[in-house]
Amino acid sequence: MNKPIPAARDGYRHFLPIPTRWMDNDVYGHVNNVVYYSYFDTVVNEYLIRTGVLDVEHGATIGLVIETQCNYFAPLAFPERVEAGLRVARIGSSSVRYEVGLFKEGEPQAAAQGHFVHVYVDRATRRPVSTLPEPLRSALERLVVEAGGSSTGTGEERA
Template sequence: MPNHPQPLRSDYKYLQPITTRWHDNDLYGHVNNVTYYSYFDSAVNTYLIEQGGLDIHDGNVVGFVVSSACDYFASIAFPDRIEIGLRVGKLGNSSVQYELAVFKDGVEEACAAGRFVHVFVDRASNRPVSIPEPLRSALARLQA
């Protein structure tokens, strides 16, 4: 079992609904561990696009994942309805550490808790840049 405490739904300011899919399940009958990272990425990018104005197609700045981890407390499986809790643990000049959790619909305790770090870079040079103000403001609203 993980050494990290099991987060609660109330610990998160933003919740992104996710629909599990049939092919998310593995041979053991539950969502495969690598799929959780896809859920995390979808929740973060939805927030960045909708709340921070991130232009994933033509913007000058993009976020690269440089670190990630996940702890698992209980399994989920298709057709579970889930929500991904999102908060910001650390907001730096060019990087942000997200803290995420997976919640089954109507359950207060997380099934999994993860974290990953984005470094924002110039699309053309792949060099770190300061987080643009609209993104920074959106991320600041989620600081734990």
């Protein structure tokens, strides 16, 4: 198995600063691995809510996570701030592959990086939608990067 190398900060389109919390640390003195996944979820959903394409209470279309993965390169610990970078690697007819890099504040390379895949479904039936709603697709296209991490959009977005 080949372990990927840490991604560079400039390969991500949107960033969200996330303060670590005392409870994020485990007995080994660093952020516990399960917390990294909550950071992934936080940056993705913050972006979707901020851009107005996710209504968590009443939206007809919702995203369900069907796959997730993370590689760890350097520890993060309380009281550091994490800068979560977000990009989109693939947009399908009903699915999206998000890629997230977690950076120690100001560091050029990811301390951890990974991905998760959302399948967008009808809220009532939980069946995949035939096509992503246009406002969602448009918001996602702003985050698309080409293979190798180069951006296809216009400029970096910050929360």
